[in-house]
Amino acid sequence: MQNAVKKPVGVLKFKLGAVVMTRGVSELMKEHGLEPIQYLRRHAHGDWGDLSDQDKATNEDAVIHGGRIFSAYNLSDMPESRLWVITEADRSVTTFLLPSEY
Known part of the structure; x- marks a missing residue:
């Protein structure tokens, strides 16, 4: 059973830039009916x-002083059981990817 995800509210902690996802993440989201926005909100x-x-x-230091920001979310009961979300140090892009795609 998956834990309920609290929906954060308020101002984003940092700029996300363009948001992209790898093919593997796209396929995983579609196959399992997952919504990437819930993970993006948590990350942001x-x-x-x-x-x-x-x-x-x-990560907290990177928000204040600049640097790459990395989040990892466990996806239970799935072949790829972990999702990574990475925002580049220059805040130009945030990427969803699977560890196997790194």
């Missing part, structure tokens, strides 16, 4: 997902 509001405390602190 500082819910970094399933990361270590150190990685979360690195």
